[in-house]
Amino acid sequence: MINAIPENILIEFSRLVSVHTGLYFPEKKWPTLSKGIASVTDHLQTDIYKLLYSLQKTFPPKETIDLLTDRLTVGETYFLRDKNFFQILKDQIIPGLIRYPRRKTQKMVFWSAGCATGEEPYSLAILIDYMLPALSGWDISIIGSDINRTALDKAEKGIYSNWSLRETPEPIIKKYFTLIGDNRFELAPHIRRMVTFSQLNLMSEQYAAYLNCHDKMDVIFCRNVLMYFNDSNRNHAIQNLVRSIVENGWLITGPSESGFVNAPELTPVRFPNALYHRKGPSRQSDLPDLPVRVTRTNNNYNSSDPQKQKISLTARHYTRRSTDTKILTGPEIPKYDIYQEALFDYSQGRYGQSVEKLSRILSGGPNGSLSFLMRTESMILLAKAYANIGELDHARTWCEKALSSEKLNPELYYLLSTIHQSADDIDAAVKTLKQAIYLDPEFIMAHFTIGILFLQKNMPLEGAKSLNIALTLLRLKNPDDVLSYSEGMTASRLIETIKSMTATG
Template sequence: MSQRVPNILLEQLSDFINKEMGLFFSKERKLDLLRGVSLAAEEFGFSDTEMCINWLLSSPLKKRQIEVLARYLTIGETYFFREARIIQALEREILPAIVEKRRNTSRMIRIWSAGCCSGEEPYSIAILLSRIIPDIESWKIVVLGTDINVDFLDKAQRGIYREWSFRNTPFWLREKYFIKTDDGAYEILPQIKRLVSFSYLNLVQQESPEYLNLQGFDIILCRNVLMYFSQPQVLSVINRFYQSLNDKGWLIVGSSEASHVLFPQFRTVNFPGAIVFQKDLSMEVSRAENVLFDMEIDDLIPATTTNYDFSALLNADNSIEEEAEDEDEFTKAVNFYEQGKYKLAAELFKTLLNDPVFADNPQVYILLAKSYANTGDLKHALHWCNKGVKKYRLEFQLYQLQAEIYQEMGKLDKALDALKNVIYLEPDSFAAYFIMGNLSKQLGKTKEAKKCFENAEKLLRLKERDDVLKEFDGITAGRMIHVIESMKSMESPG
């Protein structure tokens, strides 16, 4: 098959795909677009790619065309219990509150996973519900997963997964909620599977009939999806989510998308290490339209990413708190921290500073400062972080934490200074360059921002595209490069 396609035609196709499907392909990814559409052309019955492109451009895409294109143009990247901080907020705060409210009334809960890929996210939610509601059989539970890729949906409906879907998950997950198959895969239990349904949906085609019944949800999850849409599409989809939620319903997006500026019609709620958005009809929303259309693409990305550790949640069954009598004080403090008992952790970490065994451990200062930060006490968090910086001037993690705290306090210039120290000590820190780029952009330092983004992209390109970035909650290097390319492509107005 011929793959010689004029650049101008490929650019037209890129714009068309973005409009019709919400998928953005930068100039740097034109070969990915060409490769995908060439494979789709064969399925459409064309022997020539250029002819197929002209055919696609001749009229708005039909559902069948979108389904075929999605098969070759979208990439699935997900796993069970993704983003431990969000899982903790759901398990300990959000879901128990909804259950308590509904227990003596409707006993109905509706949750939508938008852009569910191969189903790991909606099944994770169903597992959480089964752990929280002992008598779940007497409830009406609706967990809906939607996606534009029908192949992903077919896999989700089968409910059979391989080892890669369980990375960073607790050991008990497979043992309690899956059946091991003869070929070494894992099939979700029938009682969990029946709680979840799947359906095709193109999020950017809001006039489609599939949208008609998407109302009355208690929670909508749309994680690491919005970053691929154009700015108008992002705003339109967010508005649709707002309409689809019940009053006091929750919207949960990816950590790299969770900026309060993007969601003015929602109330921003901070849980330990996680930002979520709540619909509240009592809020004034008249200012929303004025805010929405003045934003820049940088508002999609938070200026900083805070790395809190909730490994206790993913390594213990039923959140059981076990404290060995013979464990040392440092281990006790860490356990308190991981269990979310930040005030107890802070007090114990402070006592350790007087213990010669731990007084020279920079992690004590780091965890002490994080403990205060997680309670919202930024003043004391900064105090102990600064003390740590003075004592351990070559410990880059302290400067990184210092930058995060300054950014939360709105002191962006000081946050930039701290990040410069991170880069001095860790020249390969793509995360520091990326965060500096966002902060510089907010401060109107356009040239500095551009240079930071370029450096971040260069460092990311040294990695494999499938490498998982722990700094950004499991997003792959390839996806992060795509985010930067999207930002760069939208820097200029119009």
């Protein structure tokens, strides 16, 4: 059915999906659109022409729109996604809200727009709970919204797999989650009660009615959502979001989306490794230092010889600098600044200096905000810095310490495998790659790398099997998608690499 949809019909489907949901499906995304259409027609036991006719109505059936959004949206997220963001929220934005209230009463309203299955607003609730008693006496509302009703149903249940917790430190898992079997974790009831969920299409006009909240928002999180809209729908959503923010409130977008935000009511403000927007005129404290862009790139793999790789920063994006207010005092802020300096040193190839700074901030044991969010990040960076100066025993030790904090993180097992490969311990590398694949069966670079290692161990059947799994997963991606942990390699390029290595490609 997917291949049978005529081009002119796909063009019309793409237009109508954009009208009713805001989602943008240009030609390169037509395979995804076709697959979604096929799934909806199968579910409704209809054909593409009847489905098209229903979408051409001014008000299509809600069931049809819900099915389309369920099939066409990807709610891939996890708890504490981008710890740097939550660190900024904890150290700077929330203290700014406390010191300079946006309203007469002690009230804060947070909205996670496009929250998918709820990990982001629940992460905020965990952060708020962690910050008590600093916030005692405050009336705090946290709202999560999404266009996908199925995702919201899951969010309201508050039950997650270990995949959603892959970058969550072990102490937080122990405090806020209960293992209920089959790698399923139930979120603590008092955290679930802190968040309310509503179905909302960002193309709608009356946000307040859908959210059942007529207060202006202190902070709106709309991370990794605007990228799925075309220019017209994106600008429409941004205008509505801006109208929903209280004066001096914040709009938080994803790292790649800040350039989309050009509303005159908003002032861009630089923080360490991020750029966010505050509603209102600029302040003296908004003036940035010279910005330094530091990108945690993926592990650089030489496809012909994975042992000769350079261990580099993994994919979380960073910039440097300034603050909302001048109230940032306390011992944890200097440690965080030192971490930023170590990160910058690493990006410039000054691995020894990075090691010195990271060792200094980790030597005192867990304390302050660093232990809550950035301590594991510091261990990961230290492991990579040691690896790049050839001190592999130290690199392995710090990677294993990071793993003791984030036991469900497949990326850390992948990192450990690169360290084992650098030490020519191929058996240990294979073992850790298997652990990474167990945690994330769709980890393409892990399948590819273990396939290469199997071939090096003269295990052609196992090698071919792993490479073919990687190939199957690659064909589900758009050709231009850049693969995690591939140092910028696209899906199409890796497909060609694998085909050149195996006759079964």
